[in-house]
Amino acid sequence: VLKLSRELGASPTEVVKAMYQAISSGVAPEKAIEFLRQAGKAAIAGVTDIFTATDGLTTALNAWKAFGYSVKDISDYMFVAVKAGKTTFGEIARSIGNVAGIAPQAGIKLQEVLAAMATITTQGLTTSEAFTGIRASIECLMNPTSQAEKWFKKLGVQIDANTLKQKGLKGTIEYLMQAVKAYTDDTAEQKKILGEVFGQLEALNAVFI
Secondary structure: OHHHHHHHOOOHHHHHHHHHHHHHOOOOHHHHHHHHHHHHHHHHHOOOOHHHHHHHHHHHHHHOHHHOOOHHHHHHHHHHHHHHOOOOHHHHHHHOHHHHOOOOOOOOOHHHHHHHHHHHHOOOOOHHHHHHHHHHHHHHHHOOOHHHHHHHHHHOOOOOHHHHHHHHHHHHHHHHHHHHHHHOOOHHHHHHHHHHHHOOHHHHHHHHO
16 A cells, blocks of 8 residues: 555555545455556546545446446546536546446446436536436436326337337437427427426426537
C-alpha cells in the first residue's frame, strides 16, 4: 500500500480506503493492489481521487459482470464518454449507480449507456440527470404501462424487455420514433404520444434529447 501510494501520489489513507472499498465490492484481496493501480491511474487521468474512481469502477464491474468487461475496458469506455460529452470521470463514477441496477438487466451494454449519457449532457443536463433519465426510459420500455401498450398497438410496434435486448436502447427508441413519425407528422402530437408512452418527465427528456 505504501509503495502504491508513492507510485500514484496519493496518501496511504486514501489508498487504504479505496482498497477497503474494492475488497468489500468483491475484488479478490490478492488482486486488490493491481485493481487499485488501474483505478489510481484512471483517477489521475480523470482528475479525481482514487476512492471515487474505485467506487465507480467496481459499481460498473459488478453490474455488468455478465458482459465480461475488464477494469481497463470500463475505464476506457468512461474516458470515451468524457471526450464525447460534457462530463468528467469523477461525475460518471459518482453517478453510474443511477442506472447500473437496471441497464444490464435489460441487456444494454455499458458503452451504449455511456454514449447516451454523453449525448444528453451536451444538451445541458448534468451527468446524474442524464443517467436518471436513461434509467427512467429503460423502466418505461421494459414494463410498459397500459396506456403505453395501447399506443404500441395503435403504432403497430411490439416493445418490451425482449425488444430492448434485441435492439438495444438506442435501437428501441429509434424504432418507436419511426413508428410515431409514421403515425403523425405533427410535432405537438408526437410529443403528446411520447408523453403518454413514457409518463415520466425524466424519461421523456432523455428520449427527446
